[in-house]
Amino acid sequence: MGRPRDREVALRCALNADGLSENGGESYARAVMLELGFATPLLQVPVADPMGEGQPYRLDYLWIPADLDAEKVLGGLAAGTLLAGGVAGCVAGELDGRAKTFDKRLTGDRDARDQLLAERRREARLTYYGLRVARFSFAEARDDAYLGRLLSSYGVPRAPSS
Template identity: 30%
Template sequence: MKEHKGVTALLRTAERERRCAIGKAGDAIYHALRRRVKALEVVSPYPNLFADVLYWNNLDPEERSLHVIRSLAQHHPRWTFAGLSAACVYGYQHSYALHDGSVSIASPKGSGHGVAKQLRRLYMHKIPRRRFHGIPVTSPARTLIDCAAIPFADALAIYDSALRNGHVTIADVETLMIQIACDEAAVAKLLKHANPLRENGGESWTYAHIIGLGYAEPSFQAEFANPETPSMPYRVDFCWRLADGRVIVGEYDGMAKYADTSNPNRASLQAKLDYEHRREHALKSQGVTAVTHLFYEDVKDSARLDAKLAGAGVPRIR
């Protein structure tokens, strides 16, 4: 389709500001944007919001949500973003799979969907409004309470991340929990297991599945001497020290630890494997009796995870 200078300028300005372009219903540029949506040159992830399709396709799911949120914050300055939307603004780690195109805001008038099908309203009698990076959001404690509606294994990553960032304490959430109507059982379970020592969302997610299968609680980020660089000890994701002297280490390796071909400066696959071999040798020389590597595919499949943990000798407590 022939270039429209007004559309191009609007889209490029929005891209520089890391948001979607905002259309004005009825004007010429809006109609030009709608024609380009039909021609698959532009996407409209939310009513009256637009982005160049190539630009949009290069964004991950979280960034897409943030682009919509930034636009809506500009267009509706009185809105307060809540739930997963607020967690995104705060930068709390979570699974991309949670993003379904919806946006959540706090509402004193009732819960449910808004005029746009993507808009979810979360009822709050009193909205604890904050500003983070210029965007109105619910307080960290209220955000965590609302995120308890997310499945436990995914919500735990958000709780761990908020604690790790120092935005909130367990006591903050407990205090608010008894003051408002919420799913106290879900929040209490998350607070019981939340731990800022887990370094990323993958570790939180893996831990949730480990205890979900009834295995014993591990310790986190246990340190072992590094003979090659003594000032940088090895830290392992999960460690079980058993009464009979066995020491079992679990490492969450994600989906593509050794297969990332996108970075031109990456170490060679062989160098990575050699490093892991030296690291594992050093761990075993310090009493570690088993090292099990847990990949995304293992954790996602409960039978595979169960087999790996059982095979490594991790004790089951229920």
């Protein structure tokens, strides 16, 4: 069974595991967030394009303040039925990787300029709903102090004390 500390770490990892993370970087970043005392984010939250174009977007992370009705926020984001600014106070977190901009296996025929323009359009449409979008790279997620300052500056809630 190993040392008690090893069991504690393994149990904490198992309790926080979530198959919705799309890659190891997202899981690593979420583990850092939790270790820093931030509230557990919702993962891969679908958001309808408010312009009604294309597929829904997915947020890597989403924090909904306690004073908002989470079910109403999630339903409104998914259906695209919210008015402009309808989820003010919510914070989206996005782990930026180079692959989705520069890896031809993921971008298809689109070059990096097209990918960057599409990402800017996506973010503009997310902010229509009133979301604040905290963007960070894997390297920044590995810097605990930086990630903590970033999430705090965006108003990401802290986990309740137990």
